[in-house]
Amino acid sequence: MPAQLARYAMAVVLDLLRNDQRPRHPEKAHRPDNPIQRKPDWIRVKAPGSPGWNATRAIVKEHGLVTVCEEAGCPNIGECWEKKHATFMIMGDTCTRACAFCNVRTGLPNALDGDEPAKIADSVAKLGLHHVVITSVDRDDLADGGAMHFFRTIRAIRERSPATTIEVLTPDFLRKDGALELVVEARPDVFNHNMETVPGNYLTVRPGARYFHSVRLLQRVKELDPTIFTKSGIMVGLGEERNEIVQLMDDLRSADVDFLTIGQYLQPTKKHHEVKRFVPPDEFKTLETTAYSKGFLLVSATPLTRSSHHAGEDFSRLKAARLARLAPANA
Template sequence: MSTCGPKMKMDPTLHRDKKPSWIKVRLPNNPAFWSTKSLITDLKLVTVCEEAQCPNRWECWGQGTATFMIAGDKCTRACGFCAVKTARPDALESDEPDRVAEATRRMNLRHVVITAVARDDMKDGGAEHFQKTIEAVRAANPGIIIEVLVPDFNDRDWALSMVMDARPHIFNHNLETVERLTPLVRSRAKYQRSLTVLKKAKAMANGNVSTKSGMMLGLGERHDEILRSMDDLLEHDVTVLTLGQYLRPTPKHLPVVDYVTPEKFDEYKAIALEKGFRHVASGPLVRSSYHAADFRPELDVLEAIESDLRAAKGLEIGPEHLQIPAPKDGMIQAIA
């Protein structure tokens, strides 16, 4: 495993092999799990749920949701935390956007998350493929909330603008860790560049997009560094934050330095909300896409996006035309 940037070492004696009692994975016991798995197999789709060994995949698939990973299953980066394969990627599949769109239609999704491996082998980093997938999903499933979880596209503005021109409702790019640990944890990525990408995405949509980022805890970060990262994200116009426990995929990946207690995650959530984040998901098994639909983008964001899309087609729009999903029970209280 290789990383870029200055060489950094962690004390291996700090690593804990035995997981605490609160790290529990729920096995499938719902017919919807097998239905979702069958559909994904039938359409020859890749999910980050499986590739990244997400601990929640049994639960999410059991609820009929999945996070689709486009542009292949081989990443050009070798991050110290990630279970996705690092290898020379295959060529893009031109029909993949339509297959993802068909999956959202069959699953009757109201909220979809689309992510991708880092494609540094391509000039646009896979941005056009994101654009085509967003457009195909919207055409097949009007009214769906579209969330993208993207790589940094090496901070190429023209590539980022291709994604934003497709008007996703939620733009997610993970900071992953605090600034000090970034060279160790994230291959080729840069802390400041990730912040810049988030801010640019918001600006490219004239503010009409919800921006989201997430961090893993338990890699050796300090309390003050976590708070500093929260402030940095807020300063770069991020409104949604996820915090979860890092779990070591294999012995070749970075060790777990500490298992953060559920109480500590609750404390960080309270701090983040007090600082000004609009929505925070914080817990040991929280991941970027976990219960993603629990967050409902701001109404003005939805209205602006739908209005712009209809205007581009020469259609007039009024509030009565908006296909805006109603919030779940208790959602307003959770977001407030």
């Protein structure tokens, strides 16, 4: 009997380890509950489960990869995975920051997987991706914030799938000298860094970041390589005012950012920042019109817009918009 109990206990432990039962957000346990509001009709999406979704999921699981689609609970996962589009999240599933909006686990991350760049490249090739998005958790524990890992991943994809265009969605590399320069040296086609919200919300929504550092990061990309498209995104419904959004647009245009995405914030759990308001679709259309008037090459503003949603199609539109803008100068 003791031997049977020991085997049973070991089986339970192994099952817990396999399914990773660690609390996802222990650092948020002390926060008061914010009731989750019922979503309006315009937010609803179809549940995943199509054959294409299953095929993408199988490739991701086969290589032991992490996707932001799953970790952040993206509402578009069914649509994107059905089309074999996935946003790969490198450097693990544990972030060193505890942003109030984010559903990614916070804690002390594991050591980097040196084979991960090759695994990502292999998955990109198997999925036959024409355009891939690579993002990551914040790795404040690393001397370069993970910049070299981005560099190696971009280079691995280029070697395995030279025709694939690459978009990176990076952390801010705060206080990591030389990190941004290393990522730009690898020459991604699109460099995305999300502002997430207006500056007045940073203390409560994105406390580990600095608004003007993020603006400067995007500006610096253009200074280092003007051919790289730059991109940023924000969420609405966090209590921001319209004039604050317009000022953020101006700040991004002063940094020569090409592409702006605006989507509705959705609250992951009761311990996350509350949704102050569900913004109706017509207001998103007004924000899109305003952003285009500021000079962005491309704007995506809908309730379900996310940074990586339709990224491949958007890249084609970005190239066309740049060519159209340059055409009069070349005439």
